[in-house]
Amino acid sequence: MIHNTKIAVRNFLFVLMAAGLFVAGCKDDDITVEENITKVEVQITGGGIDKKFAWEDADGDGGNAPTIETITLLPNVAYSAHIHVYDGATEINDEIEGESNDHLFTFTVTGANLTVSELNTDANGAPFGLESRWTSAASSTGTVNIKLYHEPTDKSNASNPGGDVDFDVTFPVQIQ
Amino acid sequence: MLKSKAIWLGFCSLVGSIGLNAQDCQLTLRGYVREEGTETPLAYASVFIREAGKSTSTDENGYFVLPNLCKNTAYTVEVRHLECAHFTEIVRIAETVEVCFHLHHDNTLPEVMVHEKAIVPRPSNAEVQVSAADLEATRGQNLGETLKRLPGVTLLNTGATISKPVIQGLHSNRIAIVNNGVALESQQWGSEHAPEIDPFAAEKISVVKGAAGVRYGVGAMAGAVVLEPAPLRETKGLGGWLSLGGFSNGRAGVAAGAADWHLPGKSLTFRLQGTAKRSGNLRAPDYFLGNTGALELNFSALAGWKSAHWKHEISASQFSQRIGILRSAHVGNLTDLQLAIDSPTPLNNRDEFSYELLRPYQTVQHQTLKYKAVLRLSDRWKLSNQYSFQYNNRREYDVVRSTGSAATKAQVAFRLWSNTLDAALEHLPIRNWQGGIGVQAVQQTNFVSKGGFIPDYQSFGGGIWAVERWRKFPGPWEFEIGLRYDFRQTHATTDGNFVDLDTIVRFGNVSGTAGILYHAGQYWTFSLNTGQAWRPPHVNELFARGVHHGAGTYEEGSPTLLPEKAWNTNLSARFERNRWSAMATFYRNSIRDFIYLDPSLNAVLTVRGAFPAYYYRQAEQAVLQGFDGNFSIPLPKGFAVEGACSLLRGQRKTPNAETQFDWLPLMPADRFQYGFRWGHKQGYLRLSANTVRRQTRIPEAGLLKAAPNGFTVLNFDAAHTFLIFKDKKPLEIGLTLQNLGNTRYREYLNFFRYYADEPGLNLGLRAKFTF
Numbered sequence: 001m002i003h004n005t006k007i008a009v010r011n012f013l014f015v016l017m018a019a020g021l022f023v024a025g026c027k028d029d030d031i032t033v034e035e036n037i038t039k040v041e042v043q044i045t046g047g048g049i050d051k052k053f054a055w056e057d058a059d060g061d062g063g064n065a066p067t068i069e070t071i072t073l074l075p076n077v078a079y080s081a082h083i084h085v086y087d088g089a090t091e092i093n094d095e096i097e098g099e100s101n102d103h104l105f106t107f108t109v110t111g112a113n114l115t116v117s118e119l120n121t122d123a124n125g126a127p128f129g130l131e132s133r134w135t136s137a138a139s140s141t142g143t144v145n146i147k148l149y150h151e152p153t154d155k156s157n158a159s160n161p162g163g164d165v166d167f168d169v170t171f172p173v174q175i176q
Numbered sequence: 177m178l179k180s181k182a183i184w185l186g187f188c189s190l191v192g193s194i195g196l197n198a199q200d201c202q203l204t205l206r207g208y209v210r211e212e213g214t215e216t217p218l219a220y221a222s223v224f225i226r227e228a229g230k231s232t233s234t235d236e237n238g239y240f241v242l243p244n245l246c247k248n249t250a251y252t253v254e255v256r257h258l259e260c261a262h263f264t265e266i267v268r269i270a271e272t273v274e275v276c277f278h279l280h281h282d283n284t285l286p287e288v289m290v291h292e293k294a295i296v297p298r299p300s301n302a303e304v305q306v307s308a309a310d311l312e313a314t315r316g317q318n319l320g321e322t323l324k325r326l327p328g329v330t331l332l333n334t335g336a337t338i339s340k341p342v343i344q345g346l347h348s349n350r351i352a353i354v355n356n357g358v359a360l361e362s363q364q365w366g367s368e369h370a371p372e373i374d375p376f377a378a379e380k381i382s383v384v385k386g387a388a389g390v391r392y393g394v395g396a397m398a399g400a401v402v403l404e405p406a407p408l409r410e411t412k413g414l415g416g417w418l419s420l421g422g423f424s425n426g427r428a429g430v431a432a433g434a435a436d437w438h439l440p441g442k443s444l445t446f447r448l449q450g451t452a453k454r455s456g457n458l459r460a461p462d463y464f465l466g467n468t469g470a471l472e473l474n475f476s477a478l479a480g481w482k483s484a485h486w487k488h489e490i491s492a493s494q495f496s497q498r499i500g501i502l503r504s505a506h507v508g509n510l511t512d513l514q515l516a517i518d519s520p521t522p523l524n525n526r527d528e529f530s531y532e533l534l535r536p537y538q539t540v541q542h543q544t545l546k547y548k549a550v551l552r553l554s555d556r557w558k559l560s561n562q563y564s565f566q567y568n569n570r571r572e573y574d575v576v577r578s579t580g581s582a583a584t585k586a587q588v589a590f591r592l593w594s595n596t597l598d599a600a601l602e603h604l605p606i607r608n609w610q611g612g613i614g615v616q617a618v619q620q621t622n623f624v625s626k627g628g629f630i631p632d633y634q635s636f637g638g639g640i641w642a643v644e645r646w647r648k649f650p651g652p653w654e655f656e657i658g659l660r661y662d663f664r665q666t667h668a669t670t671d672g673n674f675v676d677l678d679t680i681v682r683f684g685n686v687s688g689t690a691g692i693l694y695h696a697g698q699y700w701t702f703s704l705n706t707g708q709a710w711r712p713p714h715v716n717e718l719f720a721r722g723v724h725h726g727a728g729t730y731e732e733g734s735p736t737l738l739p740e741k742a743w744n745t746n747l748s749a750r751f752e753r754n755r756w757s758a759m760a761t762f763y764r765n766s767i768r769d770f771i772y773l774d775p776s777l778n779a780v781l782t783v784r785g786a787f788p789a790y791y792y793r794q795a796e797q798a799v800l801q802g803f804d805g806n807f808s809i810p811l812p813k814g815f816a817v818e819g820a821c822s823l824l825r826g827q828r829k830t831p832n833a834e835t836q837f838d839w840l841p842l843m844p845a846d847r848f849q850y851g852f853r854w855g856h857k858q859g860y861l862r863l864s865a866n867t868v869r870r871q872t873r874i875p876e877a878g879l880l881k882a883a884p885n886g887f888t889v890l891n892f893d894a895a896h897t898f899l900i901f902k903d904k905k906p907l908e909i910g911l912t913l914q915n916l917g918n919t920r921y922r923e924y925l926n927f928f929r930y931y932a933d934e935p936g937l938n939l940g941l942r943a944k945f946t947f
């Protein structure tokens with residue numbers, strides 16, 4: 001019987017070792033790719049300036065608070081705005097432009113004397129908004145909220161286009 | 177040889193064949209208790225000799241020994257088995273020979289014989305078992321659906337396809353799910369992570385309520401769901417079953433089967449079992465629920481063999497599943513969530529039938545390998561050793577840009593490896609005490625992909641336990657006492673987009689249980705059990721950080737949490753007589769350092785907007801108390817009226833001096849089941865109603881969406897067993913109708929109540945052939 005017990009113990013150890021092999025060398029992150037947007041940049045050109053303003057949360061949700069730059073504009077100038085979207089250091093604009101039919105940028109200005117218009121269009125001619133015209137008026141301060149909708153169901157309804165929100169960021173705006 | 181037959185109240189009959197030899201009072205009565213026909217040994221049947229005041233229990237092979245009996249003396253032998261009340265037979269012993277008692281189960285009784293494997297007695301906690309009829313009626317549905325008819329058991333759902341059992345208000349890491357002797361180790365912390373269990377592989381499913389930590393480890397702080405496979409075939413040849421089923425809602429199809437092969441001339445038996453399942457979009461009364469299909473493929477293999485002293489069992493199983501998540505439930509931010517909540521019908525919903533599984537969906541594979549060896553040391557003692565390995569691989573696929581690098585890949589992956597080693601030394605009654613001691617060692621490695629809400633971790637643990645139960649047959653009293661110490665060390669690390677974490681946490685504590693059972697006559701049993709159990713805070717409670725999209729909240733762990741300690745007391749009364757049965761359980765579960773999500777007043781700003789922040793905090797105490805009960809009263813002509821109810825009140829202490837207590841979130845609402853049953857020898861019909869009241873006891877902080885209204889849903893099920901072929905093989909045909917009135921309703925404990933109604937009418941048809 002002692003002999004049997006020994007065999008049993010040896011069996012257990014063997015199975016344990018086999019299981020240990022399973023675990024060894026399994027740390028690989030290439031099985032997943034997350035769609036993380038960590039930075040949204042607004043590139044403003046016109047009126048003699050070409051500047052980028054960033055909304056960035058480098059460490060993801062929670063943790064350190066995001067850093068947000070104030071968009072400063074001159075009064076009474078018509079600017080072109082171009083949005084740049086980043087996942088870490090990688091710009092993902094190509095992905096978004098490649099599926100322009102499934103994306104919509106919306107802009108909501110509060111307080112500031114700023115009008116966002118002339119959103120560029122997607123492959124079907126519906127609003128897209130990666131590029132737009134920002135026209136400033138008298139000196140003022142306020143905010144601009146920019147959202148990117150994925151798979152919107154109604155692109156003509158900018159206040160509630162349906163789908164999911166990929167990002168929803170608000171920049172302070174100062175016109176002076 | 178002496179043959180006798182007796183029938184006791186139509187429940188069970190016992191056939192004893194006895195031949196004995198003589199030598200004064202040195203005779204030994206030894207033998208087996210077996211099931212008639214199949215020769216399946218009946219374990220834990222008690223054998224009692226009234227005149228000699230001697231008693232014993234059969235071991236796992238149905239074997240018993242009663243020494244020191246006198247020659248030519250008339251002895252009254254009582255044989256009791258859990259399901260069979262007791263049987264009495266007078267025997268006159270003449271010589272020492274092995275005897276064989278054949279216990280057989282009457283066909284009219286719907287329950288299947290219990291085959292208890294362990295010597296250590298079942299807990300004295302309140303316990304309920306899924307009846308064989310209910311188990312068959314819910315074949316093809318998930319574990320939750322199988323359990324939800326039990327009083328005291330409710331479900332926590334994320335849609336209709338993902339459901340987790342809730343025992344007396346507690347779930348996830350606070351309960352254990354023990355499948356074939358192995359505690360399931362997976363990502364149970366997540367409310368949308370359903371247990372990886374194939375109910376087809378189980379023949380018996382029971383729920384132990386209250387602190388069951390002594391027997392099932394730290395996971396079983398509030399109870400355990402215990403699944404046991406059918407015992408392996410003991411007779412030579414091939415046997416098994418094949419089951420086919422279809423459901424109208426979701427146009428689902430299920431095929432399952434198992435075959436046992438007992439090798440001729442050897443003590444070796446093999447089993448292969450498999451289940452395949454496919455379903456498409458479910459339908460609520462007014463619309464299809466887009467992307468709610470599922471695919472499931474499971475198999476298991478078992479082998480068992482015996483030698484003179486050893487008994488070995490090896491098993492391997494794989495569970496794999498792919499479940500679609502209602503597209504409407506995928507919301508980007510709080511504004512989306514509010515829009516979805518305010519909409520009476522689901523938004524972004526593809527209102528059509530399809531089997532196609534689109535993003536968002538999740539896949540999970542769970543593999544289990546188990547080896548168990550039991551060494552019979554003597555007539556009374558045995559040593560069991562068990563090693564189990566589990567690998568859980570969960571991946572979650574989100575809605576992503578179809579041309580991006582994420583398009584073909586999962587967004588989050590969790591992989592968990594668990595190794596568990598158990599050893600137990602158990603004994604049959606010695607001076608009326610029966611029980612055992614044991615040790616356990618656990619090792620786990622968990623890898624989470626970047627951004628996976630919880631950190632990677634490596635944990636080690638161990639436990640040591642002892643349980644003893646006293647009963648002197650036929651005395652009415654039974655006492656139980658058990659003690660356990662567990663230790664866990666977890667090393668959590670992160671890299672990637674988490675704040676770097678490299679922390680070791682250690683927890684150790686004692687669990688205990690004490691119980692008294694009183695058998696008042698043949699029909700009544702009263703039990704009082706009190707127990708302490710604990711659990712270490714899980715890594716998600718300690719270190720989680722991120723937005724929980726289903727709930728629209730930002731959640732953050734707290735690394736300083738202490739273990740939860742539960743003190744649970746339950747008082748049960750049970751009555752069983754012929755077709756009468758009734759059970760009532762009162763319970764109180766007081767949990768010190770109760771871990772909960774505290775809604776703070778601030779919001780966390782993320783790239784998808786601001787989310788309300790919730791932090792894991794500890795309440796000084798939470799108290800859950802309630803009542804579970806059920807009854808079945810026979811009426812003439814095979815009719816019976818049945819009912820069950822579950823009532824629960826859960827509160828936690830708050831620092832607020834005025835109110836002192838606040839209602840706990842997600843506590844099951846009051847629930848009643850009632851109906852008629854008509855049965856005969858080979859079948860039954862049952863019409864039942866399920867009434868759930870509106871949950872009005874909600875936390876002061878309020879709910880994102882008001883608790884849904886109460887509802888009543890009607891269900892019907894019927895089954896008939898035909899005996900076909902020359903050798904009368906049973907073929908069971910069953911019909912189920914769920915939500916007979918196609919009622920629109922939403923469940924408080926379903927996260928998808930924000931978005932959509934529960935499924936409507938579902939007609940199910942099934943056939944099971946046993947060979």
